[in-house]
Amino acid sequence: MTEKLFTPIELGDIALANRIAMAPLTRNRADDVTGEVNDLHVEYYAQRASAGLIVTEATQINPVGKGYIQTPGIHTEAQAAAWKKVTDEVHARGGKIVVQLWHVGRISHTDLQPGGGSPAAPSAINAGVQTFTHDGFVDTSTPHAMTEDEIRDTIEDYRKAAAFAIKAGFDGVEVHGANGYLIDQFLKTGANQRTDDWGGSLENRARFLFEVLDVVTKEIGAGRTGLRLSPFSPANGITDEDPQADFEYVVERLNGYGLSYLHVIEGATGGPRDLSEGESLDALRKIYSGPWMGNNGYDRDMAIDAAESGKVDVVAFGRPFISNPDLVERLKRNAPLNEADQSTFYGGGAEGFTDYPKLAEAAE
Ligand code: 8OZ
Numbered sequence: 001m002t003e004k005l006f007t008p009i010e011l012g013d014i015a016l017a018n019r020i021a022m023a024p025l026t027r028n029r030a031d032d033v034t035g036e037v038n039d040l041h042v043e044y045y046a047q048r049a050s051a052g053l054i055v056t057e058a059t060q061i062n063p064v065g066k067g068y069i070q071t072p073g074i075h076t077e078a079q080a081a082a083w084k085k086v087t088d089e090v091h092a093r094g095g096k097i098v099v100q101l102w103h104v105g106r107i108s109h110t111d112l113q114p115g116g117g118s119p120a121a122p123s124a125i126n127a128g129v130q131t132f133t134h135d136g137f138v139d140t141s142t143p144h145a146m147t148e149d150e151i152r153d154t155i156e157d158y159r160k161a162a163a164f165a166i167k168a169g170f171d172g173v174e175v176h177g178a179n180g181y182l183i184d185q186f187l188k189t190g191a192n193q194r195t196d197d198w199g200g201s202l203e204n205r206a207r208f209l210f211e212v213l214d215v216v217t218k219e220i221g222a223g224r225t226g227l228r229l230s231p232f233s234p235a236n237g238i239t240d241e242d243p244q245a246d247f248e249y250v251v252e253r254l255n256g257y258g259l260s261y262l263h264v265i266e267g268a269t270g271g272p273r274d275l276s277e278g279e280s281l282d283a284l285r286k287i288y289s290g291p292w293m294g295n296n297g298y299d300r301d302m303a304i305d306a307a308e309s310g311k312v313d314v315v316a317f318g319r320p321f322i323s324n325p326d327l328v329e330r331l332k333r334n335a336p337l338n339e340a341d342q343s344t345f346y347g348g349g350a351e352g353f354t355d356y357p358k359l360a361e362a363a364e
Contacts, residue, residue: 035073049095067104180236
């Protein structure tokens with residue numbers, strides 16, 4: 001019997017060969033000045049093309065949206081042309097790939113901002129966390145509260161980035177609405193103290209997310225647009241007074257969009273899957289009518305069970321995909337997995353990026 005996890009599925013307009021996705025993984029190997037990916041990225045993603053869907057590393061939609069060194073962009077012709085080499089190789093191997101559209105908001109530092117300015121966020125509240133600059137880990141800079149013009153321009157930059165994504169040959173985009181970055185900052189009360197149309201009520205805090213989705217889906221189609229959320233994750237210092245109420249509202253409204261998929265981080269990003277009292281992913285899952293991608297600390301058995309029961313439609317694996325380019329094959333065969341080396345996650349070259357062996361290679 002073939003387990004459901006290994007069978008094809010259509011996520012909106014994107015047809016996947018199996019229900020295993022490569023989660024977005026920040027690797028900090030792009031050109032720091034131009035934001036372009038290079039030949040190593042072509043090799044890295046091509047090696048992982050047997051994933052049902054690859055979600056690229058988080059990729060900034062404009063220069064202000066950058067918060068770490070050497071992350072790629074998707075806002076210039078040259079960046080799109082560089083990504084095109086990646087998408088061509090993935091497609092040549094029968095894979096599907098979407099680009100994760102990212103704006104860090106307050107998770108940045110003046111050293112990374114155009115003209116050394118302050119990062120842009122809903123409100124001028126420091127996240128109180130660290131980011132990675134040329135000087136190593138440093139405290140995040142206090143952001144300025146975005147003007148309404150800045151908010152409008154940023155939404156327009158999401159639209160342009162989605163257009164560049166299609167030009168670059170991507171099958172679609174995943175809007176990064178998770179992990180304490182800009183969209184999550186608008187959504188959650190701990191980072192949004194605005195008193196205009198973009199803050200205060202739940203409807204106002206969700207306005208930025210939905211306006212981004214409006215322009216992106218209009219530009220490239222809802223069937224090519226995914227969204228990632230982390231309702232209950234404290235990642236990057238984000239807090240919220242009532243995440244259950246907030247995300248029940250968000251998910252209910254998402255039903256009207258017909259997105260390719262909704263990608264949900266279960267628990268604390270990269271950490272414990274436990275939820276606090278009053279928090280329920282099942283309740284969100286019940287409300288949502290479209291394809292659901294689950295993520296966070298899944299192993300083979302959990303993934304097979306979750307797909308079999310219909311709890312999730314697709315499982316996204318993060319760290320296992322760093323060290324196992326042929327993860328799908330290994331899961332199919334119940335073969336052992338390579339261990340990932342944390343010291344090469346962020347930055348550097350081929351080591352820890354393109355040199356993890358596939359099964360056959362390991363056996364040689
Ligand atoms: C790890 C390091 C830097 C950024 C996320 C984009 O958590 C990230 C990220 C992860 O979504």
